[in-house]
Amino acid sequence: MTAIAENKPAYDGQALDLTGKSGARAFKNTLATVLIVLAFVIAMIPLLWILGTVISKGYHLLLSADWWSQSQRGITVRREGGGAYHAIMGTLIMSLITALIAVPIAVLGAVYLVEYGKGTRAARVVSFMIDILTGVPSIVAALFIYAVWITIFGFNRVGFAVSLSLVLLMLPVVLRSTEEMLKLVPDELREASYALGVPKWKTIMKVVVPTAFGGIVTGVMLGLARVMGETAPLLILVGYSKNINLNPFNGFMGALPTMINQDRTELALQPAADRVWAAALTLILLVLVLNVLARLVARFSAIKSK
Amino acid sequence: MAKRIEVSGLNVYYGDFKAVEDVSMTVEPRSVTAFIGPSGCGKSTFLRTLNRMHEVIPGARVEGKVMLDQQDLYASGVDPVAVRRVVGMVFQRPNPFPTMSIFDNVASGLKLNGVKDRKKLTEVVERSLHGANLWNEVKDRLDKPGAGLSGGQQQRLCIARAIAVEPEVILMDEPCSALDPISTLAIEDLIEKLKDQFTVVIVTHNMQQAARVSDQTAFFNLAATGKPGRLIEMAPTKQIFSNPAEKATEDYITGRFG
Numbered sequence: 001m002t003a004i005a006e007n008k009p010a011y012d013g014q015a016l017d018l019t020g021k022s023g024a025r026a027f028k029n030t031l032a033t034v035l036i037v038l039a040f041v042i043a044m045i046p047l048l049w050i051l052g053t054v055i056s057k058g059y060h061l062l063l064s065a066d067w068w069s070q071s072q073r074g075i076t077v078r079r080e081g082g083g084a085y086h087a088i089m090g091t092l093i094m095s096l097i098t099a100l101i102a103v104p105i106a107v108l109g110a111v112y113l114v115e116y117g118k119g120t121r122a123a124r125v126v127s128f129m130i131d132i133l134t135g136v137p138s139i140v141a142a143l144f145i146y147a148v149w150i151t152i153f154g155f156n157r158v159g160f161a162v163s164l165s166l167v168l169l170m171l172p173v174v175l176r177s178t179e180e181m182l183k184l185v186p187d188e189l190r191e192a193s194y195a196l197g198v199p200k201w202k203t204i205m206k207v208v209v210p211t212a213f214g215g216i217v218t219g220v221m222l223g224l225a226r227v228m229g230e231t232a233p234l235l236i237l238v239g240y241s242k243n244i245n246l247n248p249f250n251g252f253m254g255a256l257p258t259m260i261n262q263d264r265t266e267l268a269l270q271p272a273a274d275r276v277w278a279a280a281l282t283l284i285l286l287v288l289v290l291n292v293l294a295r296l297v298a299r300f301s302a303i304k305s306k
Numbered sequence: 307m308a309k310r311i312e313v314s315g316l317n318v319y320y321g322d323f324k325a326v327e328d329v330s331m332t333v334e335p336r337s338v339t340a341f342i343g344p345s346g347c348g349k350s351t352f353l354r355t356l357n358r359m360h361e362v363i364p365g366a367r368v369e370g371k372v373m374l375d376q377q378d379l380y381a382s383g384v385d386p387v388a389v390r391r392v393v394g395m396v397f398q399r400p401n402p403f404p405t406m407s408i409f410d411n412v413a414s415g416l417k418l419n420g421v422k423d424r425k426k427l428t429e430v431v432e433r434s435l436h437g438a439n440l441w442n443e444v445k446d447r448l449d450k451p452g453a454g455l456s457g458g459q460q461q462r463l464c465i466a467r468a469i470a471v472e473p474e475v476i477l478m479d480e481p482c483s484a485l486d487p488i489s490t491l492a493i494e495d496l497i498e499k500l501k502d503q504f505t506v507v508i509v510t511h512n513m514q515q516a517a518r519v520s521d522q523t524a525f526f527n528l529a530a531t532g533k534p535g536r537l538i539e540m541a542p543t544k545q546i547f548s549n550p551a552e553k554a555t556e557d558y559i560t561g562r563f564g
Contacts (some may be wrong), residue, residue: 119364188401191362192464196415196471197391206418210405 051284058281061274067282071254072242072275077266080274084282086244086254090159091286093248094238094255095228097163098170103220105167106174107209113175114182115204134172141168142233149237157238159248162255165233170223177219181212214298221294225287231257256283308335308505309375309392309474311356316370317534318351318360325351327534329370331524333475338497338506340516340543343526343558348535349509352526353477356507357393358386374474391419394473398480400460402452402467408444411452411463415471430470438466439496458489465496469504476500478508482515494519513559517547525555 061067070083109126117123145165149155185208193203209216234240234255240262241252259279263272311333318326326348333339341349354360355368358379372379379389402411410417412431421427431448435441440462444455452463461481468476478497482490497519500506510516516523524540539552550556 186401187362188397188399189403191359191395191397192401192403192467193414193418194362194387195357195359195390195395195397196418196467197387197389198415198418199387202418207403207405211403213405 054277054281054284057274058277058279061278062281062285067278071244072259073244075242077263077269077272080271082242082275084256084259084275084279086242087256087259087279088282088286089244089246090253090255091228091257091283093246094159094163094166094234094253095224097160097248098166098227099220099224101163102167102170102223103174106171106223107178107216109171109175110178110182111204111209113179115200115208130172130175133168134176136168137232138165138169138230139232139236141165142236144168145233146236156250157236157252158250159238159245159253161237162233162253163248165237166227166230169230169233170227173223173226174219177222178212178216181215181219182208184215185211217294217298221291224290228287229257229283231261234258235261256280256286308503310335311475311505311507312371312373313356314371314373316352316355316368316372318348318355318368319366320363321365324534326355327536329537331537331540333505333507334522335505336501336503337521338501338508338519339522339524340520341507341509341524341526342511342513342516343535343538344528345511346531346535347526347528349524349526350479351535353479353507353509354395356475356477357395358389359395361386391471392473393475393477394468394471396461396464396468396476396478396481399484400457400464402455402460402463404451404453406452407449408452408455408463409448412466412470414467419471431466434466434470437469437500438462439492439499440466456489458485458492461485461489461493462496465493465500469500473504475505475507478506480509480511483511490515513547517543523547525550525552525558527554527558 064083066081067083067085068088069085070081071086072082072084073086075082109130113123113127117126142162142165145161145168149161149164150157155161189207189211190203193207194200198206234257238255238258239252240258241254242262243254245251245253256279260276260283263276263279266272267276313332314330316326316329317324329352341353343349351360356372356379360366360368368380370380374389374392378384379393403414406414409431412434413421413427416427416430432441435444440459443459444450444463452460455463461484465476465481482493485493494515497506497508501521508516508520520543522540523543523546525538525546526535527538528535539546539550539555541551546555547559550559556562
C-alpha cells in the first residue's frame, strides 16, 4: 500500500505536448500519400488515353444512322460507308446465347459450393477445377470446342460454337463472383428461414439468392464484358462475314472484335481506319450500356433499407 | 396450442466434442422457462436441439430423447423441417429478411410454405403484429422494408414472424441482448403475453430478466473449459433465486463464481 503511494508521481497540472507528428512520421505520411496518388494517376493514364483516342477517332461514324442499320456487304477497305449492324447483332446474339448457357450453370454451381458442398471433397475438386478454368486462355477454349464441335462431331463453323467456347470463359468468372456474393449472405437469415419451417431449397431460392441478387447480376455483367471482347474463338469458330446473319446455327457471322480485326490490316486507308475506331467505340458502348442496365436491374431488386 | 417438452438423457455433440451432457428436464406448456448460466455452458446449444436447429452445423448430433407431448422429435422418419414448423425460434440478433417489406417478413413463413390467399395473409399479418405489440407502430408502413425499423422493432418483427406460423413452442435465444432497456421492456411484456398461448423457452444472460419473466428457471454450468455443459438445477424461478438447492447455482446468481 505505502510502496504504491510513494511511487505515485505528483499531479503537476502541466499541459501535455499534443502537437503530434514527429518529423519522421510526417515525412512517411507525405511519401505514402504521394505514392498512392501517383499510382492512381498512372493507372488512370492508359484508361483515359484509350477512351480519349477511341472516342475522338471513332465517334463521327457512330453519328450516322447507317452505322446502326447497315452491314459491310460489298464495302471494300478502300470505300467509305456501310455500318456495323451485322457485327453488333453477331456480338449480341453470341453473347446472349453464352449467358443463357453459362449463367444457370454458374449460379447453380455456386449454390452447390456454398450451400450444399461446403467442406466436401466434391466441392474442393469443383473449386479447384474452376480455378484452373479461370486461367484457360481464350484460344485454348476455342480450340477445345473446335476439336469437339468440328473434328469429332463434324459440324460447321457457326456462331453457336463460339458461344460454347465463350461459356468456358464466362462460367468461372460468374461462378466465383456468385459464390462470393452467396457467402456474404449472413447465416442468420438462413436460420431465420429454417426456424419458420421453410425447407432448405426454398430458403435458398426465396431468401439467399434474392438477398445476393444485386451482386450476382454484377458478376454476370463482368463475365459478359469479358466474353464480348474475345477474338480468338470468333476467328477459329465462326470466321467473319460482312453480311447480316442472325442465325447462330448456320454460316459465318460478323462480330465487333472480328470487324476490328478485318479492317485492321489496312489501317493506312482512311475508311478502314475509321471503321476500326468506330467498331472499337461501339464495343465499349455496348459493354457500358449493359452495365448501366445491370445496375438498374440490381437497384430495383436490391435490398431495401429505407 | 402449446405443448409440453420432456427431455431425457440428452447429449449433444459437435463432431467428437461433447458440448452438453445428460440433460433431462420438463418444460411446461403455457409457461416461460428460462435458461441461465455462464457463456459456453451449452444453454444455447441445448435450446437449438429443441427444434433441431443445431443440425445446421455440420457434424452436430444428439443422443437421447426430446418428446413434444407424445412425439419424439428425434424418432427416425421425423423431418426437421416439420419440427421447426411447430417449434419456432427468435434469435439473438434481429434478423428480418432484408429483401422483404414488413408485411412480407411477417407473412414469409406462410408465403414460403405455399399460402397465397391474400385475405388470409393480411389477416395473419395483422393478428401477428398485434400479438407482437408492433401493429400500432407499423400499420401505416407495412410495405416499407423491415430492415428500416429500429433494433427493438426489428426484434418484435421477428417475433411476429415466428408467431405468424402458429407454432406450439417459441424458443428465444437471448432475444434482448442486442437491445436497449426500453426495447427490452417491450419484449419482456410481450413474453408475458405470449405465454397465454405458447410454450416459451428463453435463454438469457440477464438474471433479472429471468427472474422477471420466467416461471421455471434452469441453471446450466460447465465444470471447466473443454468439459461438456450440464444442467445443474431446474426449479420454479422464485425458488432458484431465493433458495437454490445447489451451491453452484447460489454462487452464480449471487455473483460468486470461479
